[in-house]
Amino acid sequence: MDRKPGLSVRLKLTLSYAGFLMLAGALLLLTVWVFLRSHLPDIAVMPGGVLNRATLMSTFTSAAGVVVVFLLVFGLLGGWILSGRMLAPLTRITDAARMATDGSLSHRILLDGRKDEFRELADAFDVMLARLEAHVAEQQRFAANASHELRTPLAISQALLEVARTDPAQMSGELVDRLHAVNARAIDLTEALLLLSQADQRAFSRERVDLSLLAEEATETLLPLAEKRGLTLETSGDVAPTHGSRALLLQLTTNLVHNAIVHNRPAPGTVWVTTAVDAKSVVLTVENTGEPLTPQLVSTLVEPFRRGTDRVRTDHAGAGLGLAIVRSITQAHDGTLTLTPRPGGGLRTTVQLPRWWLR
Numbered sequence: 001m002d003r004k005p006g007l008s009v010r011l012k013l014t015l016s017y018a019g020f021l022m023l024a025g026a027l028l029l030l031t032v033w034v035f036l037r038s039h040l041p042d043i044a045v046m047p048g049g050v051l052n053r054a055t056l057m058s059t060f061t062s063a064a065g066v067v068v069v070f071l072l073v074f075g076l077l078g079g080w081i082l083s084g085r086m087l088a089p090l091t092r093i094t095d096a097a098r099m100a101t102d103g104s105l106s107h108r109i110l111l112d113g114r115k116d117e118f119r120e121l122a123d124a125f126d127v128m129l130a131r132l133e134a135h136v137a138e139q140q141r142f143a144a145n146a147s148h149e150l151r152t153p154l155a156i157s158q159a160l161l162e163v164a165r166t167d168p169a170q171m172s173g174e175l176v177d178r179l180h181a182v183n184a185r186a187i188d189l190t191e192a193l194l195l196l197s198q199a200d201q202r203a204f205s206r207e208r209v210d211l212s213l214l215a216e217e218a219t220e221t222l223l224p225l226a227e228k229r230g231l232t233l234e235t236s237g238d239v240a241p242t243h244g245s246r247a248l249l250l251q252l253t254t255n256l257v258h259n260a261i262v263h264n265r266p267a268p269g270t271v272w273v274t275t276a277v278d279a280k281s282v283v284l285t286v287e288n289t290g291e292p293l294t295p296q297l298v299s300t301l302v303e304p305f306r307r308g309t310d311r312v313r314t315d316h317a318g319a320g321l322g323l324a325i326v327r328s329i330t331q332a333h334d335g336t337l338t339l340t341p342r343p344g345g346g347l348r349t350t351v352q353l354p355r356w357w358l359r
Helices: 009-039 053-101 117-166 173-201 211-228 246-262 322-332
Strands: 043-046 049-052 207-210 231-237 241-244 269-277 281-288 336-341 347-354
Touching (some): 117 173, 207 211, 211 246, 211 269, 211 281, 241 246, 246 322, 246 347, 322 336
Antiparallel strands (some): 043 049, 207 241, 269 281, 281 347, 336 347
């Protein structure tokens, strides 16, 4: 943004300090002058002799002029030094901002001293830099992982098409089925990436949504998959009204239930879906039986394309974005996502969202 050049803040503070000092001094001298003019007799006996009032006032006026000049010089010099010391932290903050503009996010201001406005600004800027650095690193890691995940089905599709082109006789039903499956996986991954982007940008309209109804809809949709695996789906809880996108919150619930099914233990296993409500929030909890999980492994499950190498791998493992999408949707709705391992094995996932109030 182009701006016309102007006075620096340091110069403005210097002139303000000097001007205030001169004004205070001038008012003080004027007060003394008025006092002397009002109370000084026409003839005054001084140690040096007898002086009349006119001579004394003339002498005082000359001395006052010298004092005013001294105050001006002192104010400018002192104001320049003091403003420089006061603005030194701001200079460090400005330098750090310029470095961040040039692409460096690893530096920190680390302003020492006791807490004041400049320290609070510097600390807030350091926190912002740390979050930006982590966000950029996460986006770079996400882009690399997404490219890798998309490259695999595309490479397989290319290889299958090359086989079909070089030898049309090999274009069997099995080859078509494999090509269809690979293409479906690429489409699912692309749709997941678009959904994740939509949640991150908060590009959705909001309405009243009941999480208990979404939980019932998700379990009904995924019931055939659960029955095929010999699992039991149990849904219970209270009406849980919140405010947000019904489509995204349904996707969140479906992802959680699907994740609980495909990462369950061999039959018989169970998935519990419950909703609850308190004074300020609504809670959706999805639990499942399964293999024992460590807290270290659980903490990585919300990262994109992290399916958990120690968990049971199946043909329904998905694109590796299920819980990442859940986290993004939760954050877009100003909620919190908590993952904890169950003592007997399996995972407990809790989504807490703001409660909807009738206005």
